[in-house]
Amino acid sequence: MRVIQRKQRPSNRTSATAFALVLLTGALGGGCADDETSSPVEQGGTGGGGNGGDAFVVATRVWDDTATNSYFHVVSSLEAGTPVDPTQALEIPGSARLFAFEGQGWFGIGDGQSPTISHYTLGNGDALVKGDAISLQPFGVQDLWQTNYIISPTKAYHPDRAGEQIVVWNPTTMEVEGTIPLPDTHRDGHLAVYGYGSVLRGKTLLFSVGWFDWQTTDTIVPETGLVVIDTETDTLVRFDVDDRCAGITQSVETASGDAYFVSSALAGASYHVERLETEPCALRVLKDADAFDPDFALSLGELAGGAIVGDPIPAGRDSLFLRVFEESLATIDEETKTFQITSQPAWRWWRWDTATNEAKEIPDLAPSPANVSFFEVDGRVFTIDEKNGSTESTLIELTAEGGPKLGLTAPGYLHGLAKVR
Structure with missing residues (x-):
C-alpha cells in the first residue's frame, strides 16, 4: 500500500491560508512523545467481516475551529454502500496518520500529537489492537511526515524534512536503528520537501x-x-x-x-x-x-x-x-x-x-x-471526491475496468487507506 497525501489538515480550519500551509508542512503539533508499549488493548472497530475475508483500514479526519480528531475504521469492502460508522471507529486526537506496508502484513498509526509510531493488528471482531510504539523525538524529529520509504520487512526510512535527515527504523522489532544526515539538501529560506x-x-x-x-x-x-x-x-x-x-x-x-x-x-x-x-x-x-x-x-x-x-x-x-x-x-x-x-x-x-x-x-x-490524495491499494489506484468543507469523502477507483468508479463514502476527510488482510 502506498498512500500519497498532497494536502494536510490544520488543527483548526479557520482560513484557506492555514489549510495550504499544512499542505507542505505536514504539521502534527508538538509535545512529548509517548512510548505506549504496554500490552495491546482492543480499541474497537467498524466490523471488517470478523476474522476472515478482506479487511481494509480507512482513515478519516474531522476538525472544527478548536480541534482535529482522526478516525480509523475497519471495513470489509471499498465498494459503494459500505457502511462507515464513526461511533465504531478508533478515535485519536490530532492529525494522526495511517502507515501500512502492503504485502508485508504490517500497519500502524502515527500519533497526532507527537512523533510516535505505533504498531497495530486486528483482534477479535476485527478490533484495532495497539502494540509496541517507537518515538522519533530523541532523534530530533518534531513532526511526522506522512511518507515512509519501505526497504524490507525489517527496514523503513522516515524522511524528516525539517531535520534534513532520514530516520532508519525496523517495523518488525519497532526500534530506531540510526539516521542518515542529508545536509546537502538544505536551501536557505526554503523547506526541503522529500519525495x-x-x-x-x-x-x-x-x-x-x-x-x-x-x-x-x-x-x-x-x-x-x-x-x-x-x-x-x-x-x-x-x-x-x-x-x-x-x-x-x-x-x-x-x-x-x-x-x-x-x-x-x-x-x-x-x-x-x-x-x-x-x-x-x-x-x-x-x-x-x-x-x-x-x-x-x-x-x-x-x-x-x-x-x-x-x-x-x-x-x-x-x-x-x-x-x-x-x-x-x-x-x-x-x-x-x-x-x-x-x-x-x-x-x-x-x-x-x-x-x-x-x-x-x-x-x-x-x-x-x-x-x-491518492492511494495504491490491492493493485488498484484510488483518489477521493471531497465534499465542500471536507464533511464527506467518496473514494474514486481511478483504475477500475471501464473507467473511474465510485466507492464507499466516509464522513470527514479521507486521508488514509490500506488493505490489512
Missing part, C-alpha cells in the same frame, strides 16, 4: 527533493535534487542537482521499469503567475540507472496544448494520470498564492501514456483541486 514516493533499485533507493517557500516569497527553487542511498549500509551514495526541472514532489515507476519525476501542480501554479521561470516538466530515471537521464526533459505543456500540468498519479502499465489547469475555471489576481490556485476546482484529469507520449483528457472525471 512523497521513492524508487528502489536493488539495494539503491532514490527519491527527489524540491524546495518551497510558501510563507514569505511564495517561490520554488528552480532545480530538483535526487538523493541516492545505499540501503545495505544506510549511507548517502550521491546527491545530484538538476536545473532542468523544479518543484518535483512525486515519482511514478511504470511497468517498463522507468521512473518519471514530474513537476507538482504548485510548480505549475508558480510558473503560471511568473514566480518560477522553469516550465513544468518531467525527468526520467531509466530502469537500470540511478541518475536522471541527461537526454530526457519533457515540457509538460507539450502534452496538453500549452496548458499548465502537474501532480502525477500512477495509472497502471506505462501510463500516468496528470492534472491539467483550466484557467477559465479559476480566479487569480496579483495577490493570489500558488496554494490558492491548486486548491481551486480548476484542474482537469488527463492520462499520459509514456510509451506513446500521448495524453488525453478523462471526461468521466469533473475538474477538482489539484492537491488531492
Whole structure:
C-alpha cells in the first residue's frame, strides 16, 4: 500500500491560508512523545467481516475551529454502500496518520500529537489492537511526515524534512536503528520537501527533493535534487542537482521499469503567475540507472496544448494520470498564492501514456483541486471526491475496468487507506 497525501489538515480550519500551509508542512503539533508499549488493548472497530475475508483500514479526519480528531475504521469492502460508522471507529486526537506496508502484513498509526509510531493488528471482531510504539523525538524529529520509504520487512526510512535527515527504523522489532544526515539538501529560506514516493533499485533507493517557500516569497527553487542511498549500509551514495526541472514532489515507476519525476501542480501554479521561470516538466530515471537521464526533459505543456500540468498519479502499465489547469475555471489576481490556485476546482484529469507520449483528457472525471490524495491499494489506484468543507469523502477507483468508479463514502476527510488482510 502506498498512500500519497498532497494536502494536510490544520488543527483548526479557520482560513484557506492555514489549510495550504499544512499542505507542505505536514504539521502534527508538538509535545512529548509517548512510548505506549504496554500490552495491546482492543480499541474497537467498524466490523471488517470478523476474522476472515478482506479487511481494509480507512482513515478519516474531522476538525472544527478548536480541534482535529482522526478516525480509523475497519471495513470489509471499498465498494459503494459500505457502511462507515464513526461511533465504531478508533478515535485519536490530532492529525494522526495511517502507515501500512502492503504485502508485508504490517500497519500502524502515527500519533497526532507527537512523533510516535505505533504498531497495530486486528483482534477479535476485527478490533484495532495497539502494540509496541517507537518515538522519533530523541532523534530530533518534531513532526511526522506522512511518507515512509519501505526497504524490507525489517527496514523503513522516515524522511524528516525539517531535520534534513532520514530516520532508519525496523517495523518488525519497532526500534530506531540510526539516521542518515542529508545536509546537502538544505536551501536557505526554503523547506526541503522529500519525495512523497521513492524508487528502489536493488539495494539503491532514490527519491527527489524540491524546495518551497510558501510563507514569505511564495517561490520554488528552480532545480530538483535526487538523493541516492545505499540501503545495505544506510549511507548517502550521491546527491545530484538538476536545473532542468523544479518543484518535483512525486515519482511514478511504470511497468517498463522507468521512473518519471514530474513537476507538482504548485510548480505549475508558480510558473503560471511568473514566480518560477522553469516550465513544468518531467525527468526520467531509466530502469537500470540511478541518475536522471541527461537526454530526457519533457515540457509538460507539450502534452496538453500549452496548458499548465502537474501532480502525477500512477495509472497502471506505462501510463500516468496528470492534472491539467483550466484557467477559465479559476480566479487569480496579483495577490493570489500558488496554494490558492491548486486548491481551486480548476484542474482537469488527463492520462499520459509514456510509451506513446500521448495524453488525453478523462471526461468521466469533473475538474477538482489539484492537491488531492491518492492511494495504491490491492493493485488498484484510488483518489477521493471531497465534499465542500471536507464533511464527506467518496473514494474514486481511478483504475477500475471501464473507467473511474465510485466507492464507499466516509464522513470527514479521507486521508488514509490500506488493505490489512
